Amino acid sequence: MRSRENYTPFVTTGFGLTLAILLVFQVYIVREPSRIQVVESADRAEAVKAGRDLYADNCVACHGATGEGKAGPALNSSELLKMTADQTFFSLIRSGIPGTVMPAWGQTFGGPFTDEQVTQLVAFVRAWEPTAPQIIPVVIAPDPVRGATIFANTCFTCHGENGKGTTRAPALNDLTRLKEFDDLWYRNTISRGRPAKGMPTWGTVLSPMQINDVVALLAAWRQGQTIAPAAVSNTKHLSNALFALRQFDSLDAVFYLSAASSQADASKAKEIRAVIDLIKANHLFEAESRLIALLPPTEMGKELYESNCAPCHESDGSGGLGKRLLNNKFIQSKSDKELVSFILTGRKGTAMNGFQNIIGEDELINVVALMRVWQK
Ligand code: HEC
Ligand code: HEC
Ligand code: HEC
Structure with a gap:
């Protein structure tokens, strides 16, 4: 019988080799992330550079030179950058935001840029992150003057000038009533409305900020103040009237026309009153064409x-x-x-x-x- 072959030396060398391979491999594994980072940061620097040029030519007009925001929102806000993944930025920029002036930039959506260019824009925007300021969304304090403007545009028709009340709705500028309830009650009442009793639900029409402004107006009335709304241009009154007329809302149309005539010069005021008379006589189509003639396109x-x-x-x-x-x-x-x-x-x-x-x-x-x- 042959003696058992001695494999020990091979096993030992084999083991040693495996260990060596493992070691080298391990070192490689350990080094891998930093290797990728080096490659990526070179690529990234390139992308950021290309993105900067694209941004300067196409985005500055609305988002500002340093992303501080103009017609469009701030993009260099630390909050936004923290909350928004690259992928989200990519698709927002590519498709634009329908219903707003934020255009679609990706070719897939009819815009000028390839996916690579959109990626470069994302890299550029992302590069703001380390130094991005905290841009707290502007919290605007409730303002009774803004409230008065909203009131003049949306509540006046029923609740009357300065909240004195009309046949359509009760007075709101009533000291006893105002002192009986607090701001919270008013905010809730206005938001919910009383649809069954003819008071619309404003919570679905006005923003929470606008409702706060109106509540601030009521609070000012509670203190006996009179608040004048910010001036509304005649064009705005007339176009509101046209809109109302097209909805066959004669009451609103007359309201806006009266507001316009009270601040128009004598000859224009006369023409506006003629439109009011037509509406009152229920000649709505004629009123509409006379009104359009009054509106400078x-x-x-x-x-x-x-x-x-x-x-x-x-x-x-x-x-x-x-x-x-x-x-x-x-x-x-x-x-x-x-x-x-x-x-x-x-x-x-x-x-x-x-x-x-x-x-x-x-x-x-x-x-x-x-x-x-x-x-x-
Ligand atoms: C004509 C003005 C305009 C231009 C030009 C424009 N944007 Fe915008 N952008 C907007 C507006 C407005 C919004 C906000 C839309 C909304 O949600 O109401 C917006 C939103 C965004 C958002 C989302 C921000 C957020 O808060 O969610 C990103 C990202 C963005 N734009 C990137 C870009 C980039 C990149 C470019 C240039 C390639 C660009 N925009 C060019 C107007 C513009
Ligand atoms: C996001 C930016 C942007 C907005 C917002 C925008 N435009 Fe343009 N507009 C352009 C660009 C860019 C061109 C040129 C396109 C091209 O390269 O042919 C253009 C071209 C035009 C042209 C053709 C001019 C020509 O000589 O070919 C007209 C007209 C025009 N726009 C009108 C408007 C009007 C009206 C509005 C608003 C309702 C508007 N644009 C909003 C960016 C914009
Ligand atoms: C279409 C007519 C109409 C419009 C427009 C309207 N209201 Fe009213 N509102 C009413 C009626 C009618 C009532 C009374 C409901 C009832 O009898 O309980 C009322 C009640 C209220 C009350 C409760 C008053 C109280 O003392 O109980 C408040 C507050 C109020 N409205 C605020 C507003 C504000 C603010 C606006 C504008 C954003 C507005 N309303 C617009 C018709 C209207």
């Missing part, structure tokens, strides 16, 4: 333009991120109808997103009227 256009277009084209149409609209060949070559449909659809592959669900066609006509003035 360019003024109405300016309001819309300021909030929707000025962030990219500047208030005076001189251009910025968006093209210059003054003496513009494209505008001159198109009919009003064509321009309206252009604004509704936008231009694929650019930051000029369509305004399909944001502005109505009959309102856009006014924006077009404003752009026409710029063609002379």
Whole structure:
């Protein structure tokens, strides 16, 4: 019988080799994360650099040079950066935020940028994180003057001037009643309303801040103060009246028209009163066309333009991120109808997103009227 072969030396060497391999491998494993980081940070620095240029050309107009926010919210807020994953930023930037002026930037969504460019923008925004200031969302103290403006626009029609009451609703500016209940009671009453008794539920219409403003107005009344609303432009009154008329709400329409006539000059006031008479005689369609004739389209256009277009084209149409609209060949070559449909659809592959669900066609006509003035 052969003696048992002695494997010990092989086993030992084998074991030694395994150990060596393991050791090397271990070192490798231990080193791996930092190796990845080195590669990543080189890539990242590249991405941040590319993102900075894209940001400067396309985002500064609305989010500010250091992400401090302008027409768009602040992006260099430590809270936002902490709460928002890269993936979320990526998809927000790629698809835009429908219903707002935040355009879609990704090509998949009709915008100008590839996914790689969107990733670079995310890297750039992320790079603010280590030094991002804590931007506490502005907590605006309740303001009775703002409250009076809201009151004049939404409560006045039923509760009357200065809350004196009308046949439609009781007086609110009633000292005994005001002293009987506190701010909390008023806040709840206004939010919930009493729908069965004709008091609308304002909690679904006004923001909590707006309700606080109105409660601040009531609190001022409780102290015997008289608060005048901030001035509302005549154009605003007239366009509110037009809106009300189109909803067949004659009472509201008359209210806004009266407000407009009280601050208009004599000849304009006379025309406004003529519209009121037509409404009272129930000639609503005639009233509507007379009212439209009173509304300067360019003024109405300016309001819309300021909030929707000025962030990219500047208030005076001189251009910025968006093209210059003054003496513009494209505008001159198109009919009003064509321009309206252009604004509704936008231009694929650019930051000029369509305004399909944001502005109505009959309102856009006014924006077009404003752009026409710029063609002379
Ligand atoms: C025309 C103005 C405008 C431009 C240009 C614009 N944004 Fe915005 N952006 C907005 C507005 C407005 C919002 C907020 C929308 C909302 O939710 O009400 C927003 C929101 C965002 C948000 C989400 C922030 C949050 O608080 O959730 C990100 C991220 C963002 N924008 C990134 C960008 C980047 C990157 C660019 C440039 C490629 C850009 N935006 C260009 C107006 C703009
Ligand atoms: C469409 C008409 C209408 C409008 C607009 C309206 N209200 Fe009223 N409101 C009423 C009626 C009617 C009542 C009385 C309900 C009842 O009989 O209990 C009332 C009751 C109230 C009460 C309770 C008064 C009390 O002493 O019991 C408050 C507070 C109030 N309204 C605040 C407001 C505010 C603030 C607004 C504007 C944001 C507003 N209302 C707009 C019709 C209206
Ligand atoms: C997010 C930025 C942005 C907003 C907001 C925006 N635009 Fe533009 N707009 C652009 C850009 C960018 C172009 C140029 C697209 C291109 O490269 O062809 C453009 C092009 C146009 C043009 C065509 C000009 C030409 O010479 O080809 C018109 C007209 C126009 N915009 C009107 C408007 C109006 C009206 C609004 C508001 C309702 C508006 N834009 C809102 C960015 C914007």
